[in-house]
Amino acid sequence: MTSAVIAAPLPDEPRRLRLAEWQLALPLMLAFAALFLAPLLLLIATSFFNDDKITEPGFASWLKFFGDPFSYKIILDTLLLGLKTVCATVVIGYPLALVYMDLAPRLQKVLLFVIIMPMLLSVVVRTFAWIVVLGREGVVNQGLLWLGVISEPLKLLQTELGLVISLTQIEMPLMLLPLISVMSRLDPNLRDASAALGASRWRTLFTVIVPLSMPGLVAGCLLVFASSTTAFISQTVIGGVRLIYLPLVIWQQSLVVYHWPLAAVASLSLVVSVLTVIAALSYLGRRSSRHLQG
Amino acid sequence: MGRRQSFLDLSYALVIGGIALFAVLIIVSPVIIALMTSFTKGLSLKFPPTGFSFGWYEQLFDATKSRQIHRAAENSLQVAAMSTLIGVVLATLAALGLARNRYRSARIADNLFMSPLVLPGIAFGLAALVYFSTLGFRPSLNLMIAGHLMVTMPFILRTTTASLSQLDPALLDSSQSLGASWFYTLRRVTLPLIFPGIAAGAFLAFMASIDNVPVSLFLSNARTDTLPIRMWGMMESTLDVRVAAVSGVLIGAAFILMLIMEWTVGLTRRMRD
Numbered sequence: 001m002t003s004a005v006i007a008a009p010l011p012d013e014p015r016r017l018r019l020a021e022w023q024l025a026l027p028l029m030l031a032f033a034a035l036f037l038a039p040l041l042l043l044i045a046t047s048f049f050n051d052d053k054i055t056e057p058g059f060a061s062w063l064k065f066f067g068d069p070f071s072y073k074i075i076l077d078t079l080l081l082g083l084k085t086v087c088a089t090v091v092i093g094y095p096l097a098l099v100y101m102d103l104a105p106r107l108q109k110v111l112l113f114v115i116i117m118p119m120l121l122s123v124v125v126r127t128f129a130w131i132v133v134l135g136r137e138g139v140v141n142q143g144l145l146w147l148g149v150i151s152e153p154l155k156l157l158q159t160e161l162g163l164v165i166s167l168t169q170i171e172m173p174l175m176l177l178p179l180i181s182v183m184s185r186l187d188p189n190l191r192d193a194s195a196a197l198g199a200s201r202w203r204t205l206f207t208v209i210v211p212l213s214m215p216g217l218v219a220g221c222l223l224v225f226a227s228s229t230t231a232f233i234s235q236t237v238i239g240g241v242r243l244i245y246l247p248l249v250i251w252q253q254s255l256v257v258y259h260w261p262l263a264a265v266a267s268l269s270l271v272v273s274v275l276t277v278i279a280a281l282s283y284l285g286r287r288s289s290r291h292l293q294g
Numbered sequence: 295m296g297r298r299q300s301f302l303d304l305s306y307a308l309v310i311g312g313i314a315l316f317a318v319l320i321i322v323s324p325v326i327i328a329l330m331t332s333f334t335k336g337l338s339l340k341f342p343p344t345g346f347s348f349g350w351y352e353q354l355f356d357a358t359k360s361r362q363i364h365r366a367a368e369n370s371l372q373v374a375a376m377s378t379l380i381g382v383v384l385a386t387l388a389a390l391g392l393a394r395n396r397y398r399s400a401r402i403a404d405n406l407f408m409s410p411l412v413l414p415g416i417a418f419g420l421a422a423l424v425y426f427s428t429l430g431f432r433p434s435l436n437l438m439i440a441g442h443l444m445v446t447m448p449f450i451l452r453t454t455t456a457s458l459s460q461l462d463p464a465l466l467d468s469s470q471s472l473g474a475s476w477f478y479t480l481r482r483v484t485l486p487l488i489f490p491g492i493a494a495g496a497f498l499a500f501m502a503s504i505d506n507v508p509v510s511l512f513l514s515n516a517r518t519d520t521l522p523i524r525m526w527g528m529m530e531s532t533l534d535v536r537v538a539a540v541s542g543v544l545i546g547a548a549f550i551l552m553l554i555m556e557w558t559v560g561l562t563r564r565m566r567d
Contacts, residue, residue: 031443233522
């Protein structure tokens, strides 16, 4: 009200100002076009060359990549790795977000610090930590040997199980932050009302809290999926050379074999398949939240 | 009925509480275990560590034995500092220009600037390599700064846009109606109020640059490699326990930095909201 009254004597001001304001984004737009969009367009163009010298245009690289049944297996494995990691982070992370809601503000601060701290730690450090944990002489094997559960050290590194366990911890903050952000804005009265009406806590969880926290859950799933499918260091160091995912193929084709068109095809396949899953997930998320409001 | 209810509530507390405790354990323990292992006396990453010593740290800080690690760390710091600095200028300007703009094109531009966060990093890394080599550039720190700028700038844009949207427009209107010029309002009203948002974004961008693998992997060579790339090499070949010492230093640095950011700009609250 007051601002409208004060602004009234200057009718022309906001229009002129908006034009000037918009132009402030120009430097970033130029940098973005030159350093982000142009390289990606060139990558697409590169994929339509047949030879590693990039002289002969054609579709041979696409045909070669998609003519090999092994490529489909690698794409599928990469997407499955992302989905497994998403499932594991949801199952383990969601309860932690629930507990966060019930904590006193002081403890909330501590928990948030604990969640964010590993996120600021280099992925390489986190990957290294899991080598120490899962290795032959690592904590898990030493503990199980000591308990007498196993007599020989288990092979955990260079298995998909070990990789999913590690990625679960490495990507966990990406799941928890959006979840906690949405959940801390939920009206606590809703839970109390549900309980007062006789619903058990389980029922309140599945009929009230889960639907309302859907936007945070979807956002978390998207981030974890995008990050785990492209986690080159974790995939190569913990997964080893026998577990092949798309990022390894891209790296080999571009920096070992030096066949850039093939590497471009592999990276575009990664981009398209990851973005497709992301689009599907966010479509489902939007539908579920619209269903809730409607 | 009542008994059933309390049994259900008890099972809820046990299952949810149990998984949450497990989650905290999974999040924290690898970091602590890696930290403990870095003080081992032995030559391997055995746990529990055999004896206590600073041996690996002494090796790490030895200027001649670990020269390549030191240079990689310097490269990392230089690239992160420069890309964050440029990112702060570009992203703050863009946020000022777009945050209050309600046109559809402004929303599209905003979403476009955020896209490096979801695009698989390794694809952009390769794209940057192909692009810069086609233009005839040799690998250098400047190329790496340009690449890092693109993938870390969204963090600054996001936090700055968020603080701008929380800014009361009445403050800007009253500043202008009192005769202040646009630039004066920016300098004395807007910037001081959104500074914590910019600082939090700059911090996240800096850390993301220090941590970046996909871009550095493609744009660096033996002379310009960054710390994560060097560490990856050390883990891939012979598992060098100096990796544990580097990790220990990084864990300590991240912890201290985070405490500072928490006290000054309330980092955790900003990341949650």
